[in-house]
Amino acid sequence: MHTTRTFRPSSRLAHLATAALIVGGLPLLLSTGCVSGSKLRVQAEQIQQQVTDMRPRAYRCAPRELALAEAHATFGLWELSQGNGRRAESHIKFAGDFAEMADLQSRAPACQDVQVVVATEGDRDGDTIPDSQDACPDIPGLPAFEGCPDPDRDKDGVCDPWVADVGLMGKFPCQDVDLCPDVPGELAFKGCQDPDRDSDGVCDPWVAEAGLLGKFACQETDLCPDIPGELRFKGCPNPDTDGDKVCDPWVAEAGLLGNFDCTGIDLCPEEPAPDRADGCPVRLVVVKEDRIELNEQVFFATNKTKVLSQSEPLLDEIAAVLNANPNIHVRIEGHTDSTGSKRHNTKLSQGRANSVMSELVARGIAKGRMTAKGYGPDRPIDTNETPEGRANNRRVEIHITKK
């Protein structure tokens, strides 16, 4: 019996698919295996490198995690060499997790500078210097200082406090105990900077800030550390020289307003003026370009030439100005209002000018520096129609004739 073999499309497709799977899939499968194997190897080697880098600190701070990471990285590589991919992967993952944990747990600064002392015997402080050679067996130190920490960190020749605390004074090239171990200073000042730069017995501010008040031959805190002062003025000069409770200008310039028993700025720091905000007394007399201005009237008895006693302070001040300016020559003028006869008024004003001049001569002013002139009502400065205007016109003026 003859049979004919026919190819059906579906059967042909199945064969083609099978062939494609064999030709394409198998190499893909194999290459995937190779890639993952080499990838695992790289991963394991990276873990080993990570572990090597952090070993000193991890040994100190995360020894169990370090041991697990190291061991499983080794196991993983061995399993890889045996072709046991799944076991290798498991070990390497384990190693990676523990390497991360060891890294995290040993990041604290206290773990950083510790060296591995795996096989070191008798090193209580773990500074890698055997106790038998360590001058400070319980304090981590450096070989340069025989196993002790730096005994003089600020290098000022004064020993850091711990040296005395552990009884090692004399062992290192430094003396006394440094009250300021982090700031270079002088032996005379116990290893600190000069605590009283202006030598006024009041301590510079840093002394209190460092909690060292009472450790030096100075007291309290100096508000003016560069200017010699007094303890009662907080180390500053007198802030109110004239005692009028208005501060001398330097107080404001130094930014110290509010620190003393005075306020404002005294424009006349040597003249007491308690009731004046500017610290200056009221001036009765002001020297101007062409005259000496009087801020107060000279008072005379009515229709008389005699100066009343209430004007004596004014005359005193005019005399003081003339004494202070010996080159000035003046003309003393008398003026009246228009009430009464001109002749009488002119005579009255002349008499009053003469009186003022006499008063000044009596106060020591040379007669030759002064002239007196009565102008009567001829030179009014205000109206004569009102009492106030007439009062203004009755006056004495002092004009400068020579400087």
Place this chain on the structure above:
Amino acid sequence: MRLKRLITLLFLLTVVSLITSACVGPVWSTADIMRAQSALDEANQANATELAPYEYTRAEEMLRKARELWGYSQFGTALDYAGQAKDMAERARRKAQSDPWKGPPTTAVSF
């Protein structure tokens, strides 16, 4: 006749060598695993888990791996790991006794 004896002898020798090679590996590695376990027990008694944690943990893991490999009949490597585990366990015991780990520093040293 002589040839027959020779063949018999060779056959016996082959059988014996096959039997011994199959048995000696497990025996040796088992003995080393036991010795490593004993060293680890001594380290444990010296409180090495706390006083030499790195060395103790390494020893413990080595031993665990040695047992695992023994289970997979990889006696040679199991023997190696067992030996390393024993050495590390002895080191852990010595460190715990003479130079114990002080624990992680909690603060920087200050005076």
